[in-house]
Amino acid sequence: MRILGVDPGIATVGFAVLDAEKRSQRLLTCGVITTPAKTQLSSRLDQIYRDLNELIAQFHPEVMAVEELFFNTNITTGIAVAHGRGIILLSGYQAGLQIYEYTPLQVKQAVVGYGRADKKQVMDMVRRILSLQAVPKPDDAADAVAIALCHARSATSLIHQQERFDPCSTT
Template structure:
């Protein structure tokens, strides 16, 4: 099964594709979608969603796992990210690709065993679990790979058996 992990962001959206059989995970590709402050908000959001759709098509993914907004003190920065999440969910829906959303503590727990892990600990475990020599860069790409691993840990068998 091919899993597209997404770390949604307004300026940079991380993405990572992992192939999993439920026990073994193999990295396929990863990167970051960047937008420019010179673009209109609607253009940035559209570009991110369209790019995610193209990545899903290119890598023939079966499912999309995405980090959800969990908590933020700055609501004004959370709103654009929420728009990106919604646009990506819509794009995946157009392509009949199911989406699973995970909170940051859930992702951290799946990857490190501890929901309060620090960012560098998560990224180091991504390196180890996927067999990289160094932590994948940029950071948002490593975070996206962590989201894909989270799906493989928590929901692989349910999806494979077609359960809700």
């Protein structure tokens, strides 16, 4: 299965493309989509949309894993990020991808085994799981890799396998 992991943002959107089969995962690419500061929101959203569509066309992922929003201090920034997240979901939907959403707690649990792990622990486990020489940079790209890994690990679980064949499932 080819997974496009996305860490939503407006100034910086992290992305990662990961191939996953059972207990084996391989990182194909990761990076960031950036939009210039002091640019109109609509222009930034257009840039994210076009760049994400280009990634989808180039790598042909089967699924998209996106982190759910978490913000507690700056609601204005949170609203802008929510706009970006909407564009990301739209892009995946229009490409016909199955879209899965994960909370930061779920990502940490899947990658580290502990939902309250700190960022350094998550990044170190990303490096170890994928046998990388170094943690992916910048942080937004590394976060997207962790999100893709989260989906790879949950998609191969027995629970997910059983849900996939349940005709009454809501997933």
